[in-house]
Amino acid sequence: MKKMLKILSFTMILAMASSAVLAAAPTTITGTIQGFNCVAGKRTCPIGREDALAATEKVFVLLAEDWNYYFVPNLARTIMARHINKQVRITGKLDTQHRSLRAETLEAFEKGQWRQTWSRSMQEKLQKEMDFLP
Numbered sequence: 424m425k426k427m428l429k430i431l432s433f434t435m436i437l438a439m440a441s442s443a444v445l446a447a448a449p450t451t452i453t454g455t456i457q458g459f460n461c462v463a464g465k466r467t468c469p470i471g472r473e474d475a476l477a478a479t480e481k482v483f484v485l486l487a488e489d490w491n492y493y494f495v496p497n498l499a500r501t502i503m504a505r506h507i508n509k510q511v512r513i514t515g516k517l518d519t520q521h522r523s524l525r526a527e528t529l530e531a532f533e534k535g536q537w538r539q540t541w542s543r544s545m546q547e548k549l550q551k552e553m554d555f556l557p
Contacts, residue, residue, distance in 0.1 A: 450517040452524060454487040456506040462492045470508050477504040485513055485524060494523040502541055506531055 458480035461468040467486070468476050483503035484492040495503065495513060510532040516525040529541040539545075 447516065449514050449527060450524065451512055451514040452485060452487050452493060452517075453510070453512045454485050455508055455510055456483050456503050457486040457492070458482070458507070459484050459492075459494075462486055468508055473504075473507040476507060480504075483507070485511065492522065493517075494521070495526050496523055497543070498526050498529065498541070502529065506540075509533075512537060 455467070458468050458476055459482040460480060461476075462484055468480075481500075482494070483500065484494055486492045493513075495515075497515075498513075506529075512530040512532070513524055513526050513528070514530075515527045517523075518525070526541075527543050528539055530537045530539050532538075
């Protein structure tokens with residue numbers, strides 16, 4: 424009986440550990456950057472008036488191709504605003520409970536190909552370089 428409980432306990436621990444690893448695997452979502460107010464109103468942001476939108480919109484989200492949206496809390500508002508209405512691909516840790524994606528990389532589709540425009544490692548490297556400036 425004790426041996427059976429040990430095996431069962433070990434199996435449960437192993438299952439929980441493997442599900443934690445799977446949950447931590449990076450997720451890539453493709454879509455466009457939109458103002459939250461536009462998405463909340465079930466529409467995309469107006470094309471051709473991105474600067475005016477950037478001046479009035481406070482929060483931007485990643486609107487996926489399936490019309491689900493995700494907050495990207497670790498990307499600066501300026502980075503998000505620069506990509507309004509552009510096709511992007513963000514890879515990071517998905518939090519379905521809070522409808523958010525903690526970004527590791529941001530790629531934009533430009534001139535027929537994906538180009539990385541931001542990554543957490545790029546930002547950290549630049550921050551270290553800037554720390555040495557007077």
